[in-house]
Amino acid sequence: xxxxxxxxxxxxxxxxxxxxxxxxxxxxxxxxxxxxxxxxxxxxxxxxxxxxxxxxxxxxxxxxxxxxxxxxxxxxxxxxxxxxxxxxxxxxxxxxxxxxxxxxxxxxxxxxxxxxxxxxxxxxxxxxxxxxxxxxxxxxxxxxxxxxxxxxxxxxxxxxxxxxxxxxxxxxxxxxxxxxxxxxxxxxxxxxxxxxxxxxxxxxxxxxxxxxxxxxxxxxxxxxxxxxxxxxxxxxxxxxxxxxxxxxxxxxxxxxxxxxxxxxxxxxxxxxxxxxxxxxxxxxxxxxxxxxxxxxxxxxxxxxxxxxxxxxxxxxxxxxxxxxxxxxxxxxxxxxxxxxx
Ligand SMILES: Cc1cc2nc3c(=O)[nH]c(=O)nc-3n(C[C@H](O)[C@H](O)[C@H](O)COP(=O)(O)OP(=O)(O)OC[C@H]3O[C@@H](n4cnc5c(N)ncnc54)[C@H](O)[C@@H]3O)c2cc1C
Numbered sequence: 001x002x003x004x005x006x007x008x009x010x011x012x013x014x015x016x017x018x019x020x021x022x023x024x025x026x027x028x029x030x031x032x033x034x035x036x037x038x039x040x041x042x043x044x045x046x047x048x049x050x051x052x053x054x055x056x057x058x059x060x061x062x063x064x065x066x067x068x069x070x071x072x073x074x075x076x077x078x079x080x081x082x083x084x085x086x087x088x089x090x091x092x093x094x095x096x097x098x099x100x101x102x103x104x105x106x107x108x109x110x111x112x113x114x115x116x117x118x119x120x121x122x123x124x125x126x127x128x129x130x131x132x133x134x135x136x137x138x139x140x141x142x143x144x145x146x147x148x149x150x151x152x153x154x155x156x157x158x159x160x161x162x163x164x165x166x167x168x169x170x171x172x173x174x175x176x177x178x179x180x181x182x183x184x185x186x187x188x189x190x191x192x193x194x195x196x197x198x199x200x201x202x203x204x205x206x207x208x209x210x211x212x213x214x215x216x217x218x219x220x221x222x223x224x225x226x227x228x229x230x231x232x233x234x235x236x237x238x239x240x241x242x243x244x245x246x247x248x249x250x251x252x253x254x255x256x257x258x259x260x261x262x263x264x265x266x267x268x269x270x271x272x273x274x275x276x277x278x279x280x281x282x283x284x285x286x287x288x289x290x291x292x293x294x295x296x297x298x299x300x301x302x303x304x305x306x307x308x309x310x311x312x313x314x315x316x317x318x319x320x321x322x323x324x325x326x327x328x329x330x331x332x333x334x335x336x337x338x339x340x341x
Contacts, residue, residue: 009034015183016040017174020052021150022306023189024157025317028086029325030187031166038183039161042173047154051191054208054285056234056244057148057314058221059083060095062116064312066109067230069294071336072312075319080146082318087156091220092146096120096129098136099225100269106225110140117142131216131271147221148314149236180302187324188305192288197298197305203251203286204310207259208244211267213277216241224266231266233274240280243267247311253284287311297324299340304328 012035016027019041027039043049061076083090097117099107111117117140126133128141158168176188176197188194192203218235234242243263260282267274290296290308295316298305304327306320326332333340 009036012036012185013038013183014185014187015174015179016187016189017176017179018050018189018191018193019043019047019154019158019168019170020050020189020191021055021154021313021317022191022309022320023187024154024161025321026187026189026306026324027166027168028157028161028164029318029321030328031161031164033325033329037161037166039158039166039168040172040174040179041168041170044170045155045158050154051285051287052150052154052313054206054283055150055314056208056221056232056242057150057153058095058232058234059090059146059148059315060142060221061315062114062142062145063095063097063223063230064315065115066113068312071294072316075295075337076312076315078322079315079318080144082322083146083148086160086318087148087153090146090148092144093220094141094143095145095147095221095223096125097140097142097223097225098125098132098270101137103225103227106227107140110225114140114142116144129218129220129222131218132222135271147234150314152237153314176303176305184302185328186303188303189307191307191309192286194288194305194307198290198296198307200291201307202249202289204289205248205250205253205284206245206287206311207248207255207263207282207284208242209260209263209279210236210240210242210281211274211277212238212240212280213273214239215273215276216271222270224270226262226266229262231263233267233270241267241274241277251286253286255282255284287313295320295337297327297334297338299327299338
């Protein structure tokens with residue numbers, strides 16, 4: 001389905017399944033381009049079953065370069081522009097990476113494997129985050145990175161879709177093949193539920209804890225070097241903080257005592273006042289991952305499946321939606337993420 005004339009798009013119906021971050025960005029991008037979009041999700045508007053509900057929402061293409069392929073940084077950097085254009089209020093305060101003395105080697109390795117950062121000394125850290133004064137001797141500051149609050153941003157994107165003329169149908173479970181009989185194009189963004197399309201899809205468990213305290217104030221995500229996982233503390237509204245996230249090859253979505261201890265210890269290591277914080281929520285989401293941990297846009301006649309967003313859904317969704325739209329409008333192929341059958 002290639003369309004060159006924008007004026008003809010209103011007659012082209014596009015059904016998108018899954019209103020998580022991938023589906024939300026695809027729906028909005030297609031609606032703004034003039035397509036007649038309907039977005040379906042089996043969940044209700046609270047979206048508490050979506051992986052997107054549990055995410056940190058970090059938009060950190062340069063930090064992620066430590067453990068990701070260059071394509072993640074390329075698409076992530078493009079996404080930052082698209083987030084800015086769509087939601088100019090998105091905070092781009094940067095990310096801070098800190099380490100205790102015992103994790104110095106990991107910190108140096110992280111610095112070598114990533115770019116676009118400045119090294120900060122203790123005074124510069126305190127100037128940026130006064131709560132951390134006297135606690136760390138040096139840090140890496142990724143000034144161009146941002147973050148969104150997933151539970152606020154999803155409803156915002158859904159509202160923008162409606163404002164752009166699209167329709168959302170919650171509590172509606174769909175089958176892509178059946179929908180393809182009724183629509184010109186189906187975009188399948190079902191996340192982990194799309195195993196019928198991607199049998200090799202797996203869930204990678206990410207556990208997180210939300211706490212509340214008035215005793216610490218942070219303006220940006222703070223990542224703490226950790227031998228096993230990139231642990232972080234992300235400030236949220238009203239003195240809440242999300243502490244994340246483990247990365248475990250398991251599809252059991254309950255949180256283990258061991259993980260909870262590690263997450264809470266990480267927050268305590270960032271600032272001991274987290275020891276007095278109140279626990280608001282403990283939860284886990286399953287990241288939809290393909291064997292290479294890279295995103296895929298699979299094109300098959302009038303069906304396009306977008307999946308494998310793994311730990312980068314918020315970082316990549318805008319750029320992936322743009323690529324899908326460019327394909328549909330102009331037949332452009334991105335060889336790194338697209339697969340045609
Ligand atoms: C703890 C944690 C922290 C994370 N932190 C970050 C981060 O900081 N930055 C980042 O970029 N990414 C992060 N991620 C990764 C990110 O959350 C995922 O990559 C992303 O949420 C995947 O989005 P998705 O839209 O593909 O899937 P989902 O969010 O799971 O959405 C799929 C939707 O499809 C719906 N659905 C499924 N089947 C059907 C059907 N048949 N009919 C109708 N609807 C259906 C589901 O109800 C669901 O709402 C994190 C993940 C976790 C778990």
